[in-house]
Amino acid sequence: MLSLKSWRDHTDELAEAGIVLPKHDVDAARAAGAAQPVWIHFGGGNLYRAFHAQIAQDLADKGLLTRGVVVAETFRPFTLDEVYGPYNYDILQVVMNADGTLAERVLAVTAGGVFANSQRPEDLARAKRYFESPELQLATFTITEKGYGLRDAAGELLRNVADELAAGPAHAASTMGIVASLLLARFNAGAAPVAMVSTDNFSQNGARFREAILTVANGWLEHGHVTQEFVDYVSDEARVSFPWSMIDRITPNPSPETEEALKWEGWEDLGLVATPSGAHFAGFANTEEAHYLVLEDSFPNGRPALEEGGVIMCDRTTAEKADTMKVTACLNPLHTCLAVYGCLLGYTRIWQEMEDADLVALIKHLGYDEDLPVVVDPKVIDPRAFIAELLEKRLPNKALPDAPQRIATDTSQKVAIRYGHTLAAYAADPALDPSKLTYIPLVIAGWLRYLTGVDDKGEAFTPSPDPLLDQLQVHVTGLRLGEATAEAVHAAAQPILSNKGIFMVDLYELGLGEKVEGMLLEQLAGPGAVRATIEHHI
Template sequence: MIDPATLPSLPASVARPAYDRSKVKAGIAHLSVGNFHRAHQAVYIDRVLALPGHEGWGILGIGLMDVEGERAKARALQGQGGLYSLVAYPPEGTPEVSVVGAIVEYLHAPADPEAVLKRLADPAIRIVTLTVTEGGYNIDETGTFKLDDPAVAKDLAGGLPATSFGVMTEALRRRRDAGTKPFTVMSCDNLRHNGGVVKNALLSYARAKDPALAAWIEAEVTFPSCMVDRITPAVGPADRERLNAETGLDDASPIFAEDFIQWVVEDKFCDGRPELEKVGVEFTDAVDAYEQVKLRMLNASHSMMSFPGILLGHRIVHLAMQDPDVDALLEQFLSRDAGPLLDAPPSMSVGQYKDLLLSRYRNPAIGDQLLRIASDGASKLPQFVQDTAREVVQRGGDGRRIAFLLACFTEYLRGVDDRGDSFPVVEPMVTEADRALAAKPDLREGLGLGAFKGWGVAEHEGFASDYARYRASIQEKGAGATLKDLLAAVAAG
């Protein structure tokens, strides 16, 4: 078993924390400790803790959801003193195995909500980060925080809060009342202008709870934006057994990821920060430019791969990329649709970034799941594809690939692929009204789905016609044949 006592006896092939963990205290709290956080932010913090004078920047992990998976994660990480193994796979060559020690405390909020609030009110916690997924910010298509969400409404009604924004607001209230400096709040989710999104959500909740507190938060708290990047698959029981067999470790909560990693951060911290620039983090005032390239190329092409790929019967990323039609679709989308519309930072080449993305997707060691990438597509598509779709239509460009993507998403909601196999559809933001629209005989009405509101494509005759035609073709002869027809039409000019 991995725990602090067994660290010295780990195999020589396993990298371990290059610092004395017994001296590390938590200065960062992270809400919702998923695999991505453990493979990304926690890795950078693990590196920075090895720098002199950084013992106060460990991570307090906080699980928010009251589900068995989160309870099991809490038991595993608490039982191992926050330690876990990470295997980083390059496209070729030998994977690197390390034990990450940055998480020095772990609390499961549903088990003891008061303990979480007490720790977040502690002056030692100077930054709160979060990865609550794109849909976890309760923002509707108009940019309004949904105060009528049942969990939010319950928090606003009183008692100890359970939602991320309720918890942060109550912790900040306690800090204000105690004369303690506030903490910085930083979203690490894949959202456009994620600093502004989390600020909007937190202030909206706080205003509904206590307008005076909201005014204090707005004046005192900073909300830096950031861009995060590392492909990190889910880990099932078979993956856990495989990883432990490969590493020779007995880890209750191992993870794996690609070897690529990137973090670009806006330098706006109200109570200090670790010297992350010394361990590979890039600080810049131009996060938006990096963010747009990443969201509109990597995340958007993930969507362009996943919804058609699932309908074609694929389930694993690198296997989908072995399908020449899927590979061609992504190449065309990145080269002809997304890439030309981007104003990349001076240090980035859009063409080279495209080639890097396709190489990363083809990495057979990662085995990322298309169903994981596709989940909550109704929240992801507006973040990743909307801007490109709107600009393509406004400029009179070729919208066929994007129309095909939206058609595939709408047909994906049926949960059946070209082979007749069923698959789970995880779409918490798709309403019954959305499903009714998707089932209408007039196939164009699917463009009225909440996920597509405000895109400006439903009003464009050519785009709406393509969308309806692709839906009809998918229903009649399958997504694979429809994609072949699309690629042949593009090739013919």
């Protein structure tokens, strides 16, 4: 039997089984990182476990990273206590190849974890000590887009955030508040430079991160909790940088299929662990072979040789172009299309949707016909080749158990970037007419149809979590399958489609509001109308 918890006692057996093992001094790196890391990562979810930890392991194996990475959580300690701790912070990375084979590797470069929250004062104090040290070079983040959110759809500070700013750094509770308090500790200890690196999957992530930290810092200044010098410190990117990045690796929640495959191989201690939110972790992290991290090279306190771990280092303009290419055109909009229509059509795996000729035609039209015309080539990745790889190799990968329900999570937070950005680009180009678009409006209509919580068979389903779900569903409550009228659809759709906080643009001003309404009305005609509408428009 194979065991991740005791892998170092069975290295010969694991190596014989084809498991790739660490080549560095695990104990030395772990001890050095726990004492004082050069790299801290916030958000120890599956993306870190499958991707960032691989980058760090590559560097450690080459002798280029001698201190392990410390993982920090700010919201709850569940993953540290229930996922990392039992395995001594080691991870089994499982790359799921398109031919069905599994490529497995033990990642043992995570030195430990801290729950940087006042609920655990000793952990929070340790996190502050890490930030006080000038030896810390970078903090990376995968906390999802909503982790940076401090304001509501109207642009007003959330009530809990306003209260937090009034109370001051000692009472920081939001992730942005806690991170700002750690930067305050660094400032008070000598103001050493540091790079704060968002690798979350949304456009201009570095700018959004910087804006959030400055909102907290200026809020504390207004309430007399910090000095102008601290605000100046976090404002100066020569001292506190917020590099922009593009990240791409499909990393589903650990799946029962992978769990069973590993059990069949002889692994005995890699069962799934359910989180309080219903997501799953395990001792393993399953992911795809393809991966990209394009990162602005802005590290005022130095950095590890990240390029040796496969990271594409570049300037900000290139990073923005790569991210815009992926997030607004060549991957994420196609993913969201498959997510909402997959839920409506009863699919539970993305690869299953890639065997549906209608859906494949839809995302091909979406990507090639409507997204690519406004994409600026970043040069470091070819956009057309990127879409081709996605359609031909990545999404059809049957070994990758990704679900449309996972991707549909937080869609209201994504549509502005995934569709609004492209719509704004069409509106800004005199040679292009956004009102002529077909497939972007069809996806948006599909999302509104999805919000009704009734699938194409007429059966109820539970939409994925979304911070605006209740608010949005209020608008579509009156839409009934087989009973909707144009007037009812307009009343339901207008508050959503005109909301620039959701889409970045007013779809009616672009001549698309009425088109989306018409497509939504088509999809409400009765059971089977979603499928019929897709077939009609492709």
